[in-house]
Amino acid sequence: MPIPLIIGAAAAAAGLYGAAKGVSGAIDQSNAKGINNDARSLVETANKDLEKKRQSANNTLEDYGQRKLRAFNGVIADFIETFQKLKNVELSQSPELDKLNAGDFSNKTFPGLTQDYQALKDAGLGLGAGLGSGAALAFGAYNGTMLLATASTGTAISSLGGVAATNATLAWLGGGSLAAGGYGMAGGMMVLGGVVAGPALAIFGHVMGNKGEEALNTANTNMEQARTISDEASLISSKLVTIEEVTALANTTFSNVSSRLRRAVSELRKVIDNEGVDFGNYTEQSKAVVFSAVKFAQLLKAMVDTPILDKDGNLVTATQKRILDVKEVANGAKSSLDSVEK
Template identity: 30%
Template structure:
């Protein structure tokens, strides 16, 4: 029942309640409506700002997702093809420089890289057709190896476009970054359970109970919930800004490392291109062995960057990303 009609109904009962009681009730109803309307307006303004920033961050993560897929499907695939043409790789008693990553890539990891590269090629060759921004953002925010590793090659695009991928795409947002007093996240939009329906419903419920004081209390409680929601959205925006900075760092690192990696791969390809059979590592000269070693170092650096999880359970994964970025930086300082 609309608020004016209800207030009119109360006024019609003045003979029973008394003029003073009706005036007090009407004042309470007016105050309740004003408080709730003001709160709703504040909430809507903050929600616009939150959604704008969330969309910007999602787009940035989606761009990183595309870069990851491109690097995985091209550079990493080129490396694996050349690397697999050399057998009996053994760096013991070798004193090569650029030894940030001490261990050679295991055969299991080579197979994983190759498998993920083939899957990434499906996405890259399709021009990302049928893949939503949310899914690409998920690829940007999480380990590409984990995401691609869960889908079979033949059904990759449909799998990533399904419900499971939608959950993964939202994981970067925190899966509940706004979680106070009934607040939650759905599809990147802050929702207030029960309250977002509007102050009129709250006030109407109070009037139906014939308690204007309750209407005022309900409106005040609503305003308090809105204040909590606004603070949660402000906190989330701060997280998005910090996440943006980390995304730019990873993008820059991938750009620099991948450029160096491409150069090393070309040298490696020159070593193996004229051989139809595998080359024994020990038959390579020292310079060729070092080229292979440096290419592997770059492969491990790129692989580590592709595996970075930028968000997990609503928090920015600073520790892991800082460690990886630090190791990558060391590779270029030597």
């Protein structure tokens, strides 16, 4: 065979091989682009869902914190003022409240309520005052002792610059970014109860600048990262849902107990108007009114002392059961008050 024909055949073969590689590379590039877009979409969806859960949990905790403050400036203040008028009060222990560690009213509950109320007034959160969003969040998440201990150090609890900003979970729930550069989850670490999500890459590699096979490998790596981020975001979302559910239960229970205490204080005022302030001279029915008011005050104090989150931002696992116990006792106490009024 003449040499020129051999060279021509080899060149043609090389050309066909190159064309095949080019087609393969183009397909890889196209696949890589599709995978990369899917990875980016997966992370964006996870971030959007997580943001909705964050905002919802934040709003529920803030609402609970505002409710607590309204109770201190309303029904709790009314109870303190009314109960302090009584003389020679003798109270028996309640087995129902003993299991909540709220049975010792004279030496524990009443002084504690008075101290908490005074601390709030000293912090500028007395009647007519309101909580900033950060403080409302912290007041909803923490119990009175944890929050007021912070206030006693001189930290203002009326702004996000107080306790909420020092806690990673509360700072994030309140909308603060824990990420380097302020990209939310992207470019940094986001912590909630020990679960770490990130880094969620804002841009998943520039696959189009790579060769076909290299681009495909990069895109597959990006997809694995995206799946990991999505799974971690789902774990955090489930934690947020649980926090919101427990907080909503606490909010409803606190509201019910507050309403019943308000009703009991109203009955107690009638007793004082009719029979004076000496408990020793009261009829059994009037003494029962005093006992009912005291019981609801104890239950409300038990709620104030029950945190949703601990100081590290984790959900307190025992909280839900304690709230349900308070709810059960409150329902029993309501029946007792109904029979007294009849």
